[in-house]
Amino acid sequence: MKNIYVTKPYLPPIDKYEEYLTKIWNSGVLTNNGPLLIEFKNKLSEYIKNNNINLYCNGHNALECAIKGLNMKKGEIITTPFTFVSTTHAIVNCGYTPVFCDIKESDMTIDENKIENLITDNTVAILPVHVYGFPCNVDALEKIAKKHHLKLIYDAAHAFGVFKNNSSILNYGDISMVSFHATKLFNTIEGGMTVCSDESLSHKLALIQNFGISDYEQVTEIGGNAKMNEFCAAMGLACIDDIDLIIKKRKEITFDYLEKLEKIEGIKTFKFDDEGIKYNYAYFPIIVDKETYGMSRDKLSEKLNENGIFARKYFYPVTSDMECYNENQNFKDANVSIARSVSQNILTLPIYYDLTPQDVKRICKVIKK
Amino acid sequence: MKNIYVTKPYLPPIDKYEEYLTKIWNSGVLTNNGPLLIEFKNKLSEYIKNNNINLYCNGHNALECAIKGLNMKKGEIITTPFTFVSTTHAIVNCGYTPVFCDIKESDMTIDENKIENLITDNTVAILPVHVYGFPCNVDALEKIAKKHHLKLIYDAAHAFGVFKNNSSILNYGDISMVSFHATKLFNTIEGGMTVCSDESLSHKLALIQNFGISDYEQVTEIGGNAKMNEFCAAMGLACIDDIDLIIKKRKEITFDYLEKLEKIEGIKTFKFDDEGIKYNYAYFPIIVDKETYGMSRDKLSEKLNENGIFARKYFYPVTSDMECYNENQNFKDANVSIARSVSQNILTLPIYYDLTPQDVKRICKVIKK
Numbered sequence: 001m002k003n004i005y006v007t008k009p010y011l012p013p014i015d016k017y018e019e020y021l022t023k024i025w026n027s028g029v030l031t032n033n034g035p036l037l038i039e040f041k042n043k044l045s046e047y048i049k050n051n052n053i054n055l056y057c058n059g060h061n062a063l064e065c066a067i068k069g070l071n072m073k074k075g076e077i078i079t080t081p082f083t084f085v086s087t088t089h090a091i092v093n094c095g096y097t098p099v100f101c102d103i104k105e106s107d108m109t110i111d112e113n114k115i116e117n118l119i120t121d122n123t124v125a126i127l128p129v130h131v132y133g134f135p136c137n138v139d140a141l142e143k144i145a146k147k148h149h150l151k152l153i154y155d156a157a158h159a160f161g162v163f164k165n166n167s168s169i170l171n172y173g174d175i176s177m178v179s180f181h182a183t184k185l186f187n188t189i190e191g192g193m194t195v196c197s198d199e200s201l202s203h204k205l206a207l208i209q210n211f212g213i214s215d216y217e218q219v220t221e222i223g224g225n226a227k228m229n230e231f232c233a234a235m236g237l238a239c240i241d242d243i244d245l246i247i248k249k250r251k252e253i254t255f256d257y258l259e260k261l262e263k264i265e266g267i268k269t270f271k272f273d274d275e276g277i278k279y280n281y282a283y284f285p286i287i288v289d290k291e292t293y294g295m296s297r298d299k300l301s302e303k304l305n306e307n308g309i310f311a312r313k314y315f316y317p318v319t320s321d322m323e324c325y326n327e328n329q330n331f332k333d334a335n336v337s338i339a340r341s342v343s344q345n346i347l348t349l350p351i352y353y354d355l356t357p358q359d360v361k362r363i364c365k366v367i368k369k
Numbered sequence: 370m371k372n373i374y375v376t377k378p379y380l381p382p383i384d385k386y387e388e389y390l391t392k393i394w395n396s397g398v399l400t401n402n403g404p405l406l407i408e409f410k411n412k413l414s415e416y417i418k419n420n421n422i423n424l425y426c427n428g429h430n431a432l433e434c435a436i437k438g439l440n441m442k443k444g445e446i447i448t449t450p451f452t453f454v455s456t457t458h459a460i461v462n463c464g465y466t467p468v469f470c471d472i473k474e475s476d477m478t479i480d481e482n483k484i485e486n487l488i489t490d491n492t493v494a495i496l497p498v499h500v501y502g503f504p505c506n507v508d509a510l511e512k513i514a515k516k517h518h519l520k521l522i523y524d525a526a527h528a529f530g531v532f533k534n535n536s537s538i539l540n541y542g543d544i545s546m547v548s549f550h551a552t553k554l555f556n557t558i559e560g561g562m563t564v565c566s567d568e569s570l571s572h573k574l575a576l577i578q579n580f581g582i583s584d585y586e587q588v589t590e591i592g593g594n595a596k597m598n599e600f601c602a603a604m605g606l607a608c609i610d611d612i613d614l615i616i617k618k619r620k621e622i623t624f625d626y627l628e629k630l631e632k633i634e635g636i637k638t639f640k641f642d643d644e645g646i647k648y649n650y651a652y653f654p655i656i657v658d659k660e661t662y663g664m665s666r667d668k669l670s671e672k673l674n675e676n677g678i679f680a681r682k683y684f685y686p687v688t689s690d691m692e693c694y695n696e697n698q699n700f701k702d703a704n705v706s707i708a709r710s711v712s713q714n715i716l717t718l719p720i721y722y723d724l725t726p727q728d729v730k731r732i733c734k735v736i737k738k
Contacts, residue, residue, distance in 0.1 A: 060594035222693050325591075
């Protein structure tokens with residue numbers, strides 16, 4: 001029987017990609033704000049109803065540019081440890097100190113009620129994560145940020161295609177960062193995007209992502225190279241019209257899972273039913289309760305592997321407990337018990353565009369036994 | 370008459386690229402150490418006779434990974450200001466202090482005789498640049514680095530295809546960084562490479578460029594995302610067999626320029642005749658002597674522009690004088706008078722694979738007048 005992996009990149013028909021390839025060969029422009037990048041940017045602006053966007057070689061570089069672009073004094077950034085390690089690395093690489101806030105069990109996003117206790121004179125920003133595409137409590141976070149004069153940067157790596165009251169979730173905060181990595185529901189091979197609250201910030205990020213070059217003889221910002229090239233923009237263009245179809249398909253898979261798993265004791269699923277939210281069904285996480293299910297998350301993961309099914313312990317361990325941060329006592333002492341507990345019991349099941357009902361059946365059968 | 374730009378990306382026949390595209394659609398792997406990346410790495414290893422190579426999304430990210438990977442205590446890095454701004458930004462972004470050493474008029478590389486005066490207790494490394502593909506005095510630099518226990522990192526962004534005594538110039542120093550940007554003689558759309566002196570260092574860079582992930586549940590380094598994707602590796606594969614042809618063509622253009630410009634008073638060209646060096650003819654720089662030529666570099670540049678020829682003031686200004694570093698008094702005080710003077714009088718003329726003898730004639734005619 002064929003192996004089922006946790007994800008599989010969405011690919012457009014090759015002919016469609018080759019049409020863009022021909023355009024590249026005709027223009028002779030391979031990167032540096034080429035015609036396809038501009039076309040793709042316009043399509044994205046239309047989709048999220050925001051013109052202040054920048055495109056990057058990958059999501060991580062986008063997040064580092066976002067943090068640098070806000071020009072904050074060096075200090076602490078309140079964030080979540082329940083995320084892909086990129087979030088924490090970006091903060092550290094930019095010279096800031098992550099201060100970890102616990103998450104909510106309900107949707108695994110940062111617990112907005114625990115943030116204010118962590119704010120000190122050194123706090124400069126809050127960096128929450130729309131983890132699995134579940135939107136944070138954006139209204140509460142905005143209030144806290146405003147009250148304490150903090151910047152608000154969303155790691156929205158998982159959140160492309162999520163809307164709240166018909167507005168893209170990416171329009172919240174000072175900046176939202178999206179990943180278009182191959183493993184995401186919508187990809188540009190590798191890629192990333194920032195969405196800014198205003199034009200001048202977006203312009204500044206454009207400088208930072210291209211060495212700070214403002215014209216041939218002027219370098220006005222200390223930057224690097226985080227540009228998206230034409231081949232990645234071409235992939236985005238070849239897929240963007242399929243975005244509704246992709247999300248529709250993932251929704252069907254999600255509800256198929258929910259139906260099949262709802263009666264299994266000890267397997268907790270997540271509802272996709274918050275009012276006003278249009279989900280993107282980016283991931284399908286489950287929580288394994290060892291006592292009632294009768295088997296630990298790790299054992300279930302092994303059992304799935306034995307059956308050729310490769311679910312992922314996403315996100316384990318929490319970033320504050322990772323080996324590279326072992327020498328940081330503050331990280332170890334972080335009061336993030338819910339994040340740690342969720343991290344030990346969570347498993348994300350396979351979900352991708354062409355995962356079939358038979359695949360879902362096969363996966364759920366292993367979990368049922 | 371058509372415009373002539375300073376450079377133009379080398380593109381393989383589109384059919385050849387599409388063959389690799391088909392392989393990508395078949396594998397379904399778009400990035401993360403895919404089969405094309407591995408194939409490309411093997412080809413490069415063969416070409417430069419070194420297995421310790423890593424491939425990156427771009428050269429700048431490669432340089433930052435190189436600096437981080439050497440695990441040096443924070444301190445000073447002796448470098449040249451006569452380079453693309455990426456070199457200086459990378460040092461600063463990684464938390465080190467650039468200390469600028471002057472260059473030699475003869476080949477515009479760092480003046481090895483002026484380095485030792487700049488070494489202090491805080492010096493941790495030397496970061497020279499094989500500018501325009503002209504090799505630094507690698508033997509002298511190695512001696513200095515060894516004597517003072519300093520790391521030696523080459524910015525070899527321009528130096529792919531340069532050999533010294535039949536060994537790739539990239540095999541010198543602890544690490545050499547190469548750029549495969551579209552504008553380079555050999556490109557992977559955007560891309561970069563590091564060449565390390567030993568395997569463990571190369572392994573460390575592999576971690577740093579992929580979030581420090583050593584296995585599914587272990588993150589052992591603080592890293593980021595600097596991976597090269599399969600579409601960029603495909604471009605490299607589609608071009609790598611043409612490398613000798615590309616360099617041969619550039620050599621012809623170079624000697625055509627040299628012949629046509631040699632008798633023009635006040636236009637200094639560079640000889641490509643160092644014993645034991647196989648050049649790559651990456652750039653064709655000239656120095657304009659205002660007095661004897663009767664016109665400044667800036668005026669000549671304008672005149673070329675008026676004739677549809679877009680040469681570049683590469684590299685002007687020197688990086689230590691750039692606006693983003695204006696507030697740094699040490700940068701302003703840097704004793705780099707030769708670099709400053711060269712920077713004010715240099716112009717790089719168009720050179721690329723399909724620049725024709727007629728184009729060269731047209732360019733030289735404007736310069737002659």
